[in-house]
Amino acid sequence: MLAGPFCTMLLADLGARVIKVETPWCGDDARLYGPFISGESLYFASLNRNKESLAMDLKSEAGSRVFVRLVELADVVVENFRPGTMAKLGLGYPSLRVLNQRLVYAACSGFGQTRPYSHKPAYDIIVQAMGGVMSLTGQPGGEPARVGVSIGDITAGLYMAVAILAALQSRHQTGLGQLVDISMMDCQVAILENAIGRFQATGDVPKAIGNRHPSITPFTSVRAKDAGLVVAAGNDALWGKLCQAIGRPEMEKDTRFVNNELRTRAADDLGLILNEAFTVRDRAEWLAILEAYDVPCGPINTVADVMADPQVLAREMLVEI
Amino acid sequence: MLAGPFCTMLLADLGARVIKVETPWCGDDARLYGPFISGESLYFASLNRNKESLAMDLKSEAGSRVFVRLVELADVVVENFRPGTMAKLGLGYPSLRVLNQRLVYAACSGFGQTRPYSHKPAYDIIVQAMGGVMSLTGQPGGEPARVGVSIGDITAGLYMAVAILAALQSRHQTGLGQLVDISMMDCQVAILENAIGRFQATGDVPKAIGNRHPSITPFTSVRAKDAGLVVAAGNDALWGKLCQAIGRPEMEKDTRFVNNELRTRAADDLGLILNEAFTVRDRAEWLAILEAYDVPCGPINTVADVMADPQVLAREMLVEI
Numbered sequence: 001m002l003a004g005p006f007c008t009m010l011l012a013d014l015g016a017r018v019i020k021v022e023t024p025w026c027g028d029d030a031r032l033y034g035p036f037i038s039g040e041s042l043y044f045a046s047l048n049r050n051k052e053s054l055a056m057d058l059k060s061e062a063g064s065r066v067f068v069r070l071v072e073l074a075d076v077v078v079e080n081f082r083p084g085t086m087a088k089l090g091l092g093y094p095s096l097r098v099l100n101q102r103l104v105y106a107a108c109s110g111f112g113q114t115r116p117y118s119h120k121p122a123y124d125i126i127v128q129a130m131g132g133v134m135s136l137t138g139q140p141g142g143e144p145a146r147v148g149v150s151i152g153d154i155t156a157g158l159y160m161a162v163a164i165l166a167a168l169q170s171r172h173q174t175g176l177g178q179l180v181d182i183s184m185m186d187c188q189v190a191i192l193e194n195a196i197g198r199f200q201a202t203g204d205v206p207k208a209i210g211n212r213h214p215s216i217t218p219f220t221s222v223r224a225k226d227a228g229l230v231v232a233a234g235n236d237a238l239w240g241k242l243c244q245a246i247g248r249p250e251m252e253k254d255t256r257f258v259n260n261e262l263r264t265r266a267a268d269d270l271g272l273i274l275n276e277a278f279t280v281r282d283r284a285e286w287l288a289i290l291e292a293y294d295v296p297c298g299p300i301n302t303v304a305d306v307m308a309d310p311q312v313l314a315r316e317m318l319v320e321i
Numbered sequence: 322m323l324a325g326p327f328c329t330m331l332l333a334d335l336g337a338r339v340i341k342v343e344t345p346w347c348g349d350d351a352r353l354y355g356p357f358i359s360g361e362s363l364y365f366a367s368l369n370r371n372k373e374s375l376a377m378d379l380k381s382e383a384g385s386r387v388f389v390r391l392v393e394l395a396d397v398v399v400e401n402f403r404p405g406t407m408a409k410l411g412l413g414y415p416s417l418r419v420l421n422q423r424l425v426y427a428a429c430s431g432f433g434q435t436r437p438y439s440h441k442p443a444y445d446i447i448v449q450a451m452g453g454v455m456s457l458t459g460q461p462g463g464e465p466a467r468v469g470v471s472i473g474d475i476t477a478g479l480y481m482a483v484a485i486l487a488a489l490q491s492r493h494q495t496g497l498g499q500l501v502d503i504s505m506m507d508c509q510v511a512i513l514e515n516a517i518g519r520f521q522a523t524g525d526v527p528k529a530i531g532n533r534h535p536s537i538t539p540f541t542s543v544r545a546k547d548a549g550l551v552v553a554a555g556n557d558a559l560w561g562k563l564c565q566a567i568g569r570p571e572m573e574k575d576t577r578f579v580n581n582e583l584r585t586r587a588a589d590d591l592g593l594i595l596n597e598a599f600t601v602r603d604r605a606e607w608l609a610i611l612e613a614y615d616v617p618c619g620p621i622n623t624v625a626d627v628m629a630d631p632q633v634l635a636r637e638m639l640v641e642i
Contacts, residue, residue, distance in 0.1 A: 002514075006514075010483060014483075014487045029555055029556045032556070032580070032581055032582070033515075033536040033537055033581060034522075034536050034581075034582050034585060035518060035519050035522035035523060035536070036522070036582075037521075037522055042515065042518030042519070042521065042522050043515045043518060043536050045518065046514050046515050046517065046518045047514070110617075111632050112632070112636055114635065114636065115635065116631050116632055116635060117631075117632040120612070120617075121615060121616075121617040122553075122617055122619075123537075123540065123553035123555055123617050124534075124540075124553075125532070125534065125540055125541065125542070125551045125553050126551055126553055126617050126618065126619040127619075128551075129542070129550070129551040129619050129620065129621040129622065130619040130620060130621075130622050130627075130630070131622070131627060132622050132623065132624045132626070132627040133468070133469065133470055134532075134542075134551075134621050135469075135621060135622060135623045135624065136469025136470060136624070137458065137466060137467075137468055137469035137470075138459065138460070138466055138469070139459075139460075139463065139464065139466065142460065143460065143531075143532070143542070143549070144532075144542070144549065144621050145458060145459055145460065145466055145531070145532060146458075146531070146532040146533075146541075146542070147454070147458055147468045147472070148454065148456075148457025148458035148459070148516075148529055148530075149454055149457060149458075149512050149513060149514055149516065150514060150534075151468070151472060151512070154476070154512050154514070155475070155476070155479065158476065158479035158480065158483065159479065161483045162331060162335075162479065162482045162483055162486060165483060165486035165487060165489075165490060166335045166486060168486075168490055169486060169489055169490065172493055183632075183636060185632065185633070186633075186636055186638055189627060189633055189638045189639075190638070191470050191472070191475050192470060192624060192627070193323075193327075193367050193368070193470055193471060193475070194354075194356075194363065194364045194367050195469075195470065195624050196367065196624065196628065196639070197356060197363030197364060197366065197367045198356050198363070199624050199625060199628065200358075200363065201355075201356035201357070201358055201363050202356060205623045205624060205625045206623075206624050207623075208469055209469075210464075210466070210467070211446070211455075211464070211465075211466060211467040212467075213445075213446065213467075213471075215354040215355050215356070215364050216354055216444075219444065219445075219446055220446065220467075221446070221450070221455075221464070221465070221467070228464070228465065229450070230446045230447055230449075230450040230455075232443075232444035232445075232446050232447055234350055234444050235350045235353070259353070260353050260354060260355075261353070261355050261357075264355060291441070294442060295442075296431075296441075296442040296443055296444050296447050297447065298443070298447040298448075298450050298451040299450065299451060300450040300451075300455050300456060300465050301450065301451050301452070301453050301456060302453065302456045302526045302527075302528075303453045303456065303457070303513060303516050303517060303520050303526055303527045304520060304526045305453070306451075306452060306453040306510060306513070307517065307520065309451070310437050310438070311432050311433070311437055311438040311504075311506065312506070312507075312510055314435065314436065314437060315433055315435065315504060315507055317507055317510045317511070318510075318517070
C-alpha cells in the first residue's frame with residue numbers, strides 16, 4: 001500500500017521532516033519489490049526520497065515509548081494500517097490526542113475507518129476495480145483495464161496530503177489537531193466525475209469506450225502513417241481549426257458535426273473520418289500542422305520519450321541525486 | 322480543462338468560499354458538455370458544486386475593475402488560461418501581487434509557465450499521452466489506452482490544491498503569498514512512480530502489461546465462472562493464504578513462486594494457473610472464500626455497482642442535494 005508513503009513523500013518534497021517507522025525485521029514490504037540495483041529496491045526508492053527511517057517494534061514497550069515521544073513532538077502522524085491496528089497497539093487517535101492535542105492524525109485504509117468494509121484488506125488494484133475506474137478504462141467490448149500506474153494509491157495519497165494541509169490550516173484557528181480518515185475507495189469514487197452524471201441522466205451504465213472522451217468530441221487518439229497521436233477540440237472554434245488543419249474545411253459546417261453534442265452523438269462516424277484523414281502523413285508532420293493551427297495535440301509518449309522530452313528536462317522534473 | 326474547476330471544487334468542499342469568474346457570453350465551455358437535464362449540463366455540475374459564479378468581461382475596464390476588487394480581498398486566485406493570457410489582460414501575478422501581497426496566485430496550464438512548451442494548448446488526453454501514462458495502460462500488444470476518467474486534469478487539480486494549501490501554510494510564517502505554477506504534464510510525470518525506476522534499472526521501455534502489476538505478483542484480475550474479480554497478494558504471507566484459499570496449498574512451496582521477485586518473473590505462468598483455478602466457481606463464492614482467508618480481493622464494479630455499494634452509501638460519498 002503506497003498511498004501513505006506517496007503522501008509523506010509529497011510532504012517531504014514540500015519541506016516537511018518525515019520520519020518513516022518500519023519494523024526491525026524486514027522493514028516496509030516495498031523493500032522487496034523490484035527492480036533492484038545493488039540489492040536496493042528502486043520501487044522503494046521511488047516512494048521514499050528525502051525521508052529518514054527508524055526501525056522500531058511498536059508491540060514492544062521500548063518501541064512504543066520511542067513512538068510516543070515522537071508523537072509528542074510531531075505535527076502529523078500518517079498511518080496506513082488496517083483500521084483498529086493502532087488502537088490494539090494502544091496508539092489510536094484517542095490515546096495520542098491526549099499526548100498532543102495539536103496532532104493531526106491521518107489514517108489511510110482501503111475503505112475507511114467506518115463500517116461495513118473497514119476490516120477488509122486492500123491494495124491499489126482492489127480499489128481501482130471496486131471504485132469503478134477499471135470498468136471505464138480499456139477498449140470497447142474488451143476487458144476492463146487496470147490503469148498502468150497505481151492510481152488507487154496515488155489519488156488517495158494526494159487527497160490525504162490535501163486533507164492534512166487543510167487540517168493544519170484549521171489548526172491555526174483552533175489550536176487543535178484532528179483525525180483525517182482517508183478511504184482509498186472513496187477517492188476512486190471521487191474521481192468518477194461525469195460518469196455518475198451520465199448514469200443519472202440516461203440510466204445507461206457507463207462503459208469503457210476506448211480512447212475517446214464520453215462528453216467531448218473530437219478528443220481522442222488517431223493513427224498517423226507511422227505512429228499514434230492524440231488530438232482534442234474542446235469547443236467549436238477548435239473544431240473549425242481542426243477541420244482546416246486536416247484539409248477538410250467543409251466539415252466544419254457539416255450538420256452532423258456542428259456542435260459538441262452532435263459530434264459526441266456521431267463520435268463513431270467522426271472517428272472513422274479522422275482516422276482516414278490522419279493516415280496520409282507521418283506523426284511529426286501532423287503535429288507541426290496542428291500546432292500551426294493551434295489545435296491541442298501531442299504524441300503518445302513512452303517512458304523513454306518522456307525522460308528525453310525537452311519540457312520535462314527544462315522543468316527539472318527528473319533530477320539525478 | 323477541468324483541473325482548475327476540480328481544484329476549486331475541492332477547496333469549496335473544505336469550506337472555502339469560491340467565486341467562479343466566467344465570460345458574459347457563453348460562460349465556461351463545460352456548460353456545453355453533455356449529458357443535460359432540463360438544459361443544465363451535468364458535466365458542468367459535477368465540477369462546480371458549492372461555488373458562486375460571476376460573469377465579467379476581463380477585457381473591459383468595468384470587468385477588470387471588479388476583478389481587481391475581488392483580488393484585493395481574496396486569499397487565492399486560481400486560473401487556467403494559457404501562460405501569458407492574464408499578463409496581457411494586465412492581471413498577471415506581478416500586477417496582482419502589488420495589490421495584495423498575501424495573495425496566493427495559482428496558475429494551471431498544460432505544460433507550465435516556463436518554456437519551451439508553455440505556449441502549447443492542452444487538454445486531459447494530451448497530457449495523458451505526452452506524460453507516458455497511456456503507454457502503460459491497456460492490454461499487452463494492444464493500443465495504448467486513455468484512462469477512462471480525466472486523470473490528466475484530476476491529478477493536476479489535486480496537486481494544485483496541495484500546492485495552494487502549502488503556500489497558505491507558508492504564508493502563516495512569512496506573511497506573503499506566492500506564485501504556484503502547475504503543469505498538467507509535470508503531474509503526469511510525477512505519477513509514473515516505479516516505471517521510471519524500471520526503465521533505469523533495465524533499459525527496457527515499460528509497456529502496457531494488461532491488468533497485472535509490474536513489480537508485485539499476483540496482483541491482477543482473474544475471471545471466475547460468471548464475472549471478473551481482482552486479487553492481490555503483496556507479500557509472501559498473503560501468497561500462502563491465497564494458495565490455501567484456492568485449494569492449491571502445495572503451490573506456496575513451488576520453487577518458481579517462492580518469493581515476490583520469482584513470482585513476478587513467472588507472472589505469465591502464474592497467471593494461467595490462477596485463471597484456470599478461478600474458472601470453477603462463481604465470483605460471489607470466490608469473494609467469500611478469499612475473504613475468509615483474509616486475501617485482498619474485490620469485484621470489478623460498474624458505476625451502477627459503485628452507486629449501490631453498501632460502503633459507498635455508508636460513507637455518504639453520494640448525497641442528493
